[in-house]
Amino acid sequence: MADPRDFIFNSNYQLDKIVGYKTDTITATAGVNTSVTVTTNVTETTFYDGYFSVDGSSINVPLGGKYNVSGTPDPFGNTVGLSCYMNSSGSLTVGYYNNDGSPHTITYCIYLIAKPNQSALAPINPSTGFAFNSNYNYYKIYQDSSTSVTLPSATTVGFSTATATIAHNLGYPPAYRCFVEYNNKLVQSDAALTADSIVSTAMSDNTNLYVQLFNEALVSNQASKVVTVYYRTYYDS
Amino acid sequence: MTVSPMQFQFNFNLPALGYVEYDTSTYSVGARTVASGSYYTSPVQTISFDNNSNLSNIMVQLSGLDGLWRPLYNWGGWVFDNSNNFYHYNRFGTITNGNTAFSVNIVWFIQDNQLKYVVYLINEKNVAVSVNVPDFTINWRVYLFRPPT
Numbered sequence: 397m398a399d400p401r402d403f404i405f406n407s408n409y410q411l412d413k414i415v416g417y418k419t420d421t422i423t424a425t426a427g428v429n430t431s432v433t434v435t436t437n438v439t440e441t442t443f444y445d446g447y448f449s450v451d452g453s454s455i456n457v458p459l460g461g462k463y464n465v466s467g468t469p470d471p472f473g474n475t476v477g478l479s480c481y482m483n484s485s486g487s488l489t490v491g492y493y494n495n496d497g498s499p500h501t502i503t504y505c506i507y508l509i510a511k512p513n514q515s516a517l518a519p520i521n522p523s524t525g526f527a528f529n530s531n532y533n534y535y536k537i538y539q540d541s542s543t544s545v546t547l548p549s550a551t552t553v554g555f556s557t558a559t560a561t562i563a564h565n566l567g568y569p570p571a572y573r574c575f576v577e578y579n580n581k582l583v584q585s586d587a588a589l590t591a592d593s594i595v596s597t598a599m600s601d602n603t604n605l606y607v608q609l610f611n612e613a614l615v616s617n618q619a620s621k622v623v624t625v626y627y628r629t630y631y632d633s
Numbered sequence: 634m635t636v637s638p639m640q641f642q643f644n645f646n647l648p649a650l651g652y653v654e655y656d657t658s659t660y661s662v663g664a665r666t667v668a669s670g671s672y673y674t675s676p677v678q679t680i681s682f683d684n685n686s687n688l689s690n691i692m693v694q695l696s697g698l699d700g701l702w703r704p705l706y707n708w709g710g711w712v713f714d715n716s717n718n719f720y721h722y723n724r725f726g727t728i729t730n731g732n733t734a735f736s737v738n739i740v741w742f743i744q745d746n747q748l749k750y751v752v753y754l755i756n757e758k759n760v761a762v763s764v765n766v767p768d769f770t771i772n773w774r775v776y777l778f779r780p781p782t
Contacts, residue, residue, distance in 0.1 A: 405643070405649075407642050407643065408642070409642065410639060410642055411642070411643060411649050411650070412649065412650040413638045413639075413641075413643075413644065413647035413648070413649060413650075414647060414648045414649070414650055414780060414781070415638055415647060445688060445690075445778075446688070447687050447688055447689075453744075454744050454745060455742045455743070455744045456687045456742065456743050456744070457707055457742055458689065458706055458707055460706045460708070460709075461706055461707035461708050461742075462707070462708045463742070468677070469677065469707075469740045469741055469742055469749050469750055469751045470740065470751065471708065471738065471740045471753065477708070505687065505688075507650070507688065507780055509650065510638030510639055510647070512639060513639065514637070514638045514639055515637070516635040516636060516637045517635055517636065517638070518634065518635050518636075519634075519635075519636050519644075519646040519647055525648070525780075525781030526648070526781055527645045527646070527647070527648045527649060527781065528643065528645070528648075528649050528651075529651055529779070531651075531779075532651025532652060532653060532779050533651060533652050533653065533654060534649055534650070534651055534652070535650070535652065540639075555721070557721075569692075569694075569701075569702040571690065571692070571774075571776065572704075573690075585704070586703075586704055586706050586709065586722070587706070595722060595723075596722070597703070597711070597722035598703070598704055599701040599702065599703050599719070600701065600702045600703075601700070601701055601702070606701070608722070610721070610722065632654070632776075633774075
């Protein structure tokens with residue numbers, strides 16, 4: 397069989413499909429740290445990805461990131477941040493903060509991407525642009541599934557951890573997307589479900605994909621939790 | 634009309650998420666000794682692209698540490714223990730434990746066809762000792778997405 401990576405698209409393989417799109421502007425007053433829940437065109441969780449910018453800057457920051465108001469890649473000083481998770485109803489809870497002394501305008505854009513076993517839905521109108529463009533490459537899906545992980549309880553101040561190890565055996569570290577689901581919320585790996593004290597990180601090598609979960613007992617003891625890990629690996633590398 | 638997205642390999646009603654890939658240059662910070670309660674900051678590094686993109690999937694490999702590939706959000710880092718093995722993920726400096734040694738944090742953003750980044754090496758020990766961070770190489774893999782607008 398030919399190497400799937402030799403094709404930009406091959407009808408033998410699934411690819412990422414955009415099922416929704418959400419963009420909006422938030423005015424973040426000085427010192428604010430809060431969230432807003434917004435509806436989307438879907439009624440259940442999907443995968444997602446996105447970015448935001450601040451005050452019309454040409455600097456684009458990924459979801460879960462922070463923007464330093466100085467316009468430099470500096471983690472210290474005054475920052476504006478935005479992150480989100482998806483609720484089982486299909487709404488997005490968008491958390492944002494501004495620890496600068498001045499208000500800032502945040503513009504975010506979030507793409508909704510079909511997850512495995514996504515229910516039938518009304519597609520968005522692509523209106524402009526292309527549904528497919530051969531100038532680009534396309535992730536070709538290799539594995540698309542989920543697994544359950546039990547996080548042990550954790551005592552303040554500490555954490556417990558558990559890892560989902562998914563064998564891919566591709567012989568190279570593939571591209572991937574991972575999401576963590578708990579308490580009717582779906583969040584990207586390497587982002588946090590802060591209210592549920594869950595953090596995750598994903599890693600890969602030539603053989604496996606690892607999604608490590610942490611039950612963070614920073615301020616109070618945490619009970620054992622059962623978490624669903626969605627993983628999608630691609631032939632692309 | 635409704636569509637079951639994963640019933641089709643491709644469906645014109647469901648725009649596909651295309652990308653352009655860049656296997657970019659590597660960067661080595663060099664071996665560093667970081668004093669207690671302190672951190673090292675690299676100079677700003679730049680990776681140039683042919684085109685700008687708002688949406689990206691960026692992965693890095695820390696070769697010389699545990700060698701694994703990781704997705705790179707622009708904030709947060711990885712804590713390593715005294716044997717240079719991955720110990721914990723953090724959102725920038727929340728874990729201080731006797732087992733930890735240092736964290737690698739890469740802060741970045743994309744602007745004007747360039748990815749700009751700075752590497753921070755932070756002493757994560759909660760005792761008054763310095764830590765030796767070994768030389769390691771950051772290998773970059775950048776996917777710039779081209780979603781329909």
